Amino acid sequence: MCGIVGYVGAKQAQSVVVEGLRRLEYRGYDSAGVALAHEGAVAWDKRAGKLANLEAALAESGLPESCTGIGHTRWATHGAPNDANAHPHLGEHRRLAVVHNGIIENFAQLRSELEDAGHVFLSETDTEIAAHLLELEVEAGHDLTVAMQNVCRRLEGAFTLVALDGQDPSRVVAARRNSPLVVGLGEGENFLGSDVAAFIEHTREALELGQDQVVTITAEGVEITGFDGTPAEGKQYHVDWDLTAAEKDGHDWFMRKEIFEQPRAVADSLLGRRDDAGLLKLDEMRLDDSELRDIDKIIIIAAGTSFYAGMVAKYAIEHWTRISVEVELASEFRYRDPILTHSTLVVAISQSGETADTLQAIRHARVQRSKVLAICNTNGSTIPRESDGVIYTHAGPEIGVASTKGYVTQLVAVYLLALYLAQVKGTLFGDEINTVMDQLDEMPEHIQTVLDQADQVYDFARSHVDTRSVLFLGRHAGYPVALEGALKLKELAYIHAEGFAAGELKHGPIALIDQGMPIFCIVPPRGRDQLHDKMLSGIQEVRARGAHTICLAEEDDETIAPYADALIRLPKVPVLLQPLVAVVPLQLFACELATAMGHDVDQPRNLAKSVTVE
Numbered sequence: 001m002c003g004i005v006g007y008v009g010a011k012q013a014q015s016v017v018v019e020g021l022r023r024l025e026y027r028g029y030d031s032a033g034v035a036l037a038h039e040g041a042v043a044w045d046k047r048a049g050k051l052a053n054l055e056a057a058l059a060e061s062g063l064p065e066s067c068t069g070i071g072h073t074r075w076a077t078h079g080a081p082n083d084a085n086a087h088p089h090l091g092e093h094r095r096l097a098v099v100h101n102g103i104i105e106n107f108a109q110l111r112s113e114l115e116d117a118g119h120v121f122l123s124e125t126d127t128e129i130a131a132h133l134l135e136l137e138v139e140a141g142h143d144l145t146v147a148m149q150n151v152c153r154r155l156e157g158a159f160t161l162v163a164l165d166g167q168d169p170s171r172v173v174a175a176r177r178n179s180p181l182v183v184g185l186g187e188g189e190n191f192l193g194s195d196v197a198a199f200i201e202h203t204r205e206a207l208e209l210g211q212d213q214v215v216t217i218t219a220e221g222v223e224i225t226g227f228d229g230t231p232a233e234g235k236q237y238h239v240d241w242d243l244t245a246a247e248k249d250g251h252d253w254f255m256r257k258e259i260f261e262q263p264r265a266v267a268d269s270l271l272g273r274r275d276d277a278g279l280l281k282l283d284e285m286r287l288d289d290s291e292l293r294d295i296d297k298i299i300i301i302a303a304g305t306s307f308y309a310g311m312v313a314k315y316a317i318e319h320w321t322r323i324s325v326e327v328e329l330a331s332e333f334r335y336r337d338p339i340l341t342h343s344t345l346v347v348a349i350s351q352s353g354e355t356a357d358t359l360q361a362i363r364h365a366r367v368q369r370s371k372v373l374a375i376c377n378t379n380g381s382t383i384p385r386e387s388d389g390v391i392y393t394h395a396g397p398e399i400g401v402a403s404t405k406g407y408v409t410q411l412v413a414v415y416l417l418a419l420y421l422a423q424v425k426g427t428l429f430g431d432e433i434n435t436v437m438d439q440l441d442e443m444p445e446h447i448q449t450v451l452d453q454a455d456q457v458y459d460f461a462r463s464h465v466d467t468r469s470v471l472f473l474g475r476h477a478g479y480p481v482a483l484e485g486a487l488k489l490k491e492l493a494y495i496h497a498e499g500f501a502a503g504e505l506k507h508g509p510i511a512l513i514d515q516g517m518p519i520f521c522i523v524p525p526r527g528r529d530q531l532h533d534k535m536l537s538g539i540q541e542v543r544a545r546g547a548h549t550i551c552l553a554e555e556d557d558e559t560i561a562p563y564a565d566a567l568i569r570l571p572k573v574p575v576l577l578q579p580l581v582a583v584v585p586l587q588l589f590a591c592e593l594a595t596a597m598g599h600d601v602d603q604p605r606n607l608a609k610s611v612t613v614e
């Protein structure tokens, strides 16, 4: 939510900052702006709309040369997405510029104090007060670092602030509380970014920052302190992906590229998970087996797509370990006084590792003395840092706003967690665990088989451009997949889409069905249980009411064909693992339908990757 860049070095800051913003634009695209330190003053430009608007303006009348700059791409919180509310914001005397991600909760009080003292504000944002306060501090003789420390102590809420002082081009100063910020370490240059994509083109060495810290970058070095000025250290790490991972690689959208990367992402998630003796190992987990043995309840907390991965986790963990699992929306969790004890394991699933709702939920759990395990894709992000252990999903950077490879690798991670718990608790035999691991190892190939049918799915999608409503039905582990299919369609195609547990349909929602309504039906594999046959009855019921059924069924399942207006074949896999293959056609459908409707798939309206405000 909002992308932030800062740079000090020998290069032209404008191009470094704008390039960084392009790579962060998925975090917000309501407006964009850049500020540079130039000859004792601040030079800036900012525009409503996508970064392209700012780039066009800069191409027409570029900013002066400078080696010190900051930039911002916005997801609006306070104030409409117009030029005035775009960042950067400047101090009263235009000496100082600030960009901000987050919400300053006490801004109204600070703003009225400043207004009483004669300050005039040009925007409706909470950010502008930070610019005024910082400028007052530097005008009082403090350097920008001390000014930032002093101001941050007065602010409440969540914020990453990055500031430059036109009269001191040697430094850019930033601060973070409950909002993401990383440092990029270069040779004779240093960078700040909301995430490493901002500077991946220049360096793969990064520095993780702690909570309530101020960081000062110059061309030569980096200095970190607490808000009280106490020196602090960051944790350096090497980014294990490079620029090519952050490019579209010939695809029209990052999302499409990421859908097609899923076989590799799943393979990477599975890599190195068995030791020489064939036992499952989760190296990064940091939780002792003895602690895990004591776990008697698991609560999974997550938001959006990650929540749906959590719902699949419930089926797998309960089946393989017999530990009871609750799955809860992170935004609801701490407000209902959940029952947590030291033998409750809280599992937080988050692709970005920065989702504010999930972060606040794990903080609440830790205060109640529960152990917290993160399942996360982003190295060095806040949620794994504040958890007792982590399973990284190793999907590589996910840039498309709609999560795809993030989701399937979360599924892999929850299967691994479930199997690991089963190993520790002895609820499965070693050979049973190995059988599932072998089945997981086959998944990249199975996902590829589904991807090979993309053209068929694209044809369906293009024939549905006038559709206003789509339903998705699933049972068991297919139910969360139905919810995920509907979410993808809502966020990308902006049409009514709903997922239902197939058995629940007749308790009300079946009234929605009218002639020709497309309904995706995720058919469970045929097995000893009755899931498959119950689903078949459900398909007949909706078809009898005029629905157009698009069935996802096992490759040799001939029972479905008579009731399917369209049939997408899935490889034969166990029911618990079926989400890994069943979700793929739904992702392809949403991506292609949105493309055919003329929408921007990577930057859907009103959304942003990484929701860092509650």
Ligand code: F6R
Pocket (backbone or CB within 6 Å): 303, 304, 305, 306, 307, 349, 350, 351, 352, 353, 354, 355, 358, 401, 402, 403, 404, 487, 488, 491, 610, 611
């Ligand atoms: C949907 C989507 C969102 C995220 C949700 C949680 O495609 O991307 O629903 O899944 O905002 O984000 P993370 O996983 O980063 O916590």
